[in-house]
Amino acid sequence: EVQLLESGGGLVQPGGSLRLSCAASGFTFSSYAMSWVRQAPGKGLEWVSAISGSGGSTYYADSVKGRFTISRDNSKNTLYLQMNSLRAEDTAVYYCAKDPGLTRELPSNTFDYWGQGTLVTVSS
Amino acid sequence: QSALTQPASVSGSPGQSITISCTGTSSDVGSYNLVSWYQQHPGKAPKLMIYEVSKRPSGVSNRFSGSKSGNTASLTISGLQAEDEADYYCCSYAGSSTFDVVFGGGTKLTVL
Numbered sequence: 536e537v538q539l540l541e542s543g544g545g546l547v548q549p550g551g552s553l554r555l556s557c558a559a560s561g562f563t564f565s566s567y568a569m570s571w572v573r574q575a576p577g578k579g580l581e582w583v584s585a586i587s588g589s590g591g592s593t594y595y596a597d598s599v600k601g602r603f604t605i606s607r608d609n610s611k612n613t614l615y616l617q618m619n620s621l622r623a624e625d626t627a628v629y630y631c632a633k634d635p636g637l638t639r640e641l642p643s644n645t646f647d648y649w650g651q652g653t654l655v656t657v658s659s
Numbered sequence: 660q661s662a663l664t665q666p667a668s669v670s671g672s673p674g675q676s677i678t679i680s681c682t683g684t685s686s687d688v689g690s691y692n693l694v695s696w697y698q699q700h701p702g703k704a705p706k707l708m709i710y711e712v713s714k715r716p717s718g719v720s721n722r723f724s725g726s727k728s729g730n731t732a733s734l735t736i737s738g739l740q741a742e743d744e745a746d747y748y749c750c751s752y753a754g755s756s757t758f759d760v761v762f763g764g765g766t767k768l769t770v771l
Contacts, residue, residue: 570760572705579662579748579762579763579764579765580697580699580705580748580750580762580765581762582750582759582760582761582762585758585760594757594758594759596759596760630704630705635710635716637710637711642758643693643752644693644694644695644750644751644752644760645693645695645707645710645711646695646697646705646707647707647710647716649704649705649706650704651704652704
């Protein structure tokens with residue numbers, strides 16, 4: 536059974552940093568691209584970042600480019616999102632999401648499994 | 660990339676059919692057969708319902724179907740059931756020079 540478990544969310548001041556983790560199990564982690572998708576309170580979904588299965592290719596939404604870094608440790612079956620220079624508008628539930636592998640280890644816009652999410656609140 | 664345009668809400672009675680539209684541009688929906696749809700119940704994670712415009716993942720009811728014409732994709736739910744009441748989001752690949760993904764603003768489906 537595929538499971539994705541996010542952690543690392545919390546309250547942080549504007550300009551601060553936070554690192555999210557997503558522990559994966561139930562599938563061959565290194566074979567699949569992964570993404571982070573966020574949802575501000577009461578708002579819709581927003582794709583944030585994606586990474587290929589090997590970790591060699593990374594992609595970012597314009598809204599987080601230069602501030603967020605996605606990475607993965609395939610030996611630990613864990614996905615990360617390092618968030619720096621946080622702003623109030625980054626406040627959201629952050630979901631990690633698995634790609635089904637339709638384009639091999641490269642990411643797509645299809646997310647077949649999602650974690651339960653972790654809440655990040657940026658406020659002073 | 661701007662968000663895809665969805666109606667804020669749709670409603671239908673049990674047993675009826677409804678369609679949710681998702682309008683993009685020639686740079687996203689219109690250029691790729693890479694539209695997916697997600698169902699989200701309150702307080703829950705999204706669930707994949709349709710991918711690559713019209714394909715259904717294993718385990719998703721055949722009451723859910725997807726299509727596309729030009730820059731507009733559609734999700735149709737037939738034989739509405741109470742448990743279909745949820746938010747629905749469309750999603751399209753939007754990359755040209757680089758990888759990019761765009762979601763719609765979401766549609767609240769109410770089963771009357």
